[in-house]
Amino acid sequence: MKIRADIAALIREAHTNEAIAHRLGCDRTTVAKARQALRLPPSDLLGRLYAEAVPTGQVRDYQPPSGLMPLSPAQQAANRELLLAGLRGEAA
Numbered sequence: 001m002k003i004r005a006d007i008a009a010l011i012r013e014a015h016t017n018e019a020i021a022h023r024l025g026c027d028r029t030t031v032a033k034a035r036q037a038l039r040l041p042p043s044d045l046l047g048r049l050y051a052e053a054v055p056t057g058q059v060r061d062y063q064p065p066s067g068l069m070p071l072s073p074a075q076q077a078a079n080r081e082l083l084l085a086g087l088r089g090e091a092a
Helices: 005-012 015-023 028-037 046-054 072-090
Strands: none
Touching: 005 015, 005 028, 005 072
C-alpha cells in the first residue's frame, strides 16, 4: 500500500485518525489503513496529550532575557517573607 507522506507525518506526530482525516479532507478509513500499514498502534486523545507533553529539549537551554534564572521555591518564600515584613513595617 502506498501511503501519503502527509498522513504518515501526522500519524507519527500521534494525531488521531479523525483529526488527520478532518485536517487533510480524506476519509477516516484511509488514515486507519495507513496507520495499519505502518504498523503503528491506534492513537487516542490521551496518546495525543502525551505526545504534546514529551520534552523537546527546548526548555533545558532556556535563559530568560535578563540572564537570570527563575528562583527556587525556597528563595521565593524567603523573598515573600522579607516583602511582607517590610510592608508590615517590621525591621528585618
